[in-house]
Amino acid sequence: xxxxxxxxxxxxxxxxxxxxxxxxxPAALYQLDSGNPGLPKESRGLAVLLGPVSVAxxxxxxxxxxxxxxxxxxxxxxxRWAGSLSADIDQLLLRQVAWRLDSQRVVLxxxxxxxxxxxxxxxxxxxxxxxSRQPAILDAQWRVLDRRGQVRDNRIVHLEEKHDGGxxxxxxxxxxxxxxLAAQLTAALKPLANQPALVEERKPAPAQxxxxxxxxxxxxxxxxxxxxxxxxF
Numbered sequence: 050x051x052x053x054x055x056x057x058x059x060x061x062x063x064x065x066x067x068x069x070x071x072x073x074x075p076a077a078l079y080q081l082d083s084g085n086p087g088l089p090k091e092s093r094g095l096a097v098l099l100g101p102v103s104v105a106x107x108x109x110x111x112x113x114x115x116x117x118x119x120x121x122x123x124x125x126x127x128x129r130w131a132g133s134l135s136a137d138i139d140q141l142l143l144r145q146v147a148w149r150l151d152s153q154r155v156v157l158x159x160x161x162x163x164x165x166x167x168x169x170x171x172x173x174x175x176x177x178x179x180x181s182r183q184p185a186i187l188d189a190q191w192r193v194l195d196r197r198g199q200v201r202d203n204r205i206v207h208l209e210e211k212h213d214g215g216x217x218x219x220x221x222x223x224x225x226x227x228x229x230l231a232a233q234l235t236a237a238l239k240p241l242a243n244q245p246a247l248v249e250e251r252k253p254a255p256a257q258x259x260x261x262x263x264x265x266x267x268x269x270x271x272x273x274x275x276x277x278x279x280x281x282f
Contacts, residue, residue, distance in 0.1 A: 076127060076128050077127060077129075077216070078128070078130070078131035079129070079216070079217070079220045080130070080132070080137055080220075081134075081138065082220070082224035083145065084224070084228050086144045086147075086149075088148070089148055089151045089152050091151045091152050091153060092153045092154075093154070094153060094155075095154065095167050095168065095241065096154040096164070096168075097152065097154065097155045097156070097166060097167065097168050097169070097170065097238060098158055098166035099143055099146060099155060099156065099158065099170050099172075100139070100157050100159075100172065101171065101172075102135075102142070102173075103173045103174070104174050104177075105176060108174070109134070109135060110134075111134075112124045112129055113125040113128045113129045113216070115178075116178045116179060116180035116183040116186075118183070122178065127216055134177075138174065141224065141227050141231070142227065143155060143156075145228055146170075146231050146234055146235055149231065149232065150235055150239070167196055167241055167242070168194060168196070169198075170191060170193055170238070171192045171194070172189060172190075174187070174188070174189045175190070176188035176189075178223075179219040179222060180219070181215075182214065184212065185212060185222035185225075186207070186208070186209050186226075187207070187226040187227065189205075189206050190206070191206075191230075191234060191237075193234070193238060195241055195244055196241075196247045197247065201240075206233065208226045208230065210222040210226050210229075
């Protein structure tokens with residue numbers, strides 16, 4: 050009887066091993082698709098500071114979330130982000146905006162040393178997700194500042210992109226949404242290429258200001274007329 054039990058035990062242990070292998074398949078890794086942006090050629094193009102770019106807290110993780118019909122979010126079982134989603138967003142927008150402006154002078158915040166921007170983009174992304182039966186959705190708000198720090202454009206956007214339901218198709222749709230956002234930002238930035246140069250007004254030195262004030266308080270001397278004759282010998 051003991052000899053007959055041994056093959057059965059080996060067979061059961063083999064089935065358990067196969068079941069364990071099937072439930073521990075490695076998840077696929079995904080990155081956002083930045084499209085096919087060309088390399089900018091203009092070295093003296095519009096100088097743009099892109100950022101700070103803030104991303105919603107729920108997106109600051111490697112888990113690829115799936116939006117459900119009731120609005121809830123669940124972690125994907127067959128995929129996750131390959132690294133930082135925030136970093137992917139930054140690089141996608143950088144490449145897209147630089148290509149669309151044809152400018153080598155588009156940089157990410159914080160401001161690099163010896164860099165004076167012609168324009169700055171402040172961007173907040175509050176939603177970027179999708180589901181097998183839910184379209185990819187991007188909610189964001191951005192402001193464009195000119196050389197003087199004045200707001201030249203301000204917009205709240207809501208973008209949607211359909212897909213065929215697969216995880217790879219969802220990630221691709223999210224990348225398309227960010228490319229569309231980059232196109233909007235570029236359209237708002239282009240008019241700033243013609244803004245007047247920033248000229249600093251020269252202020253007088255404090256000592257000169259004091260002398261001018263003292264002169265203004267001293268009454269002007271007036272000539273005194275007299276009828277006396279002056280004789281010289």
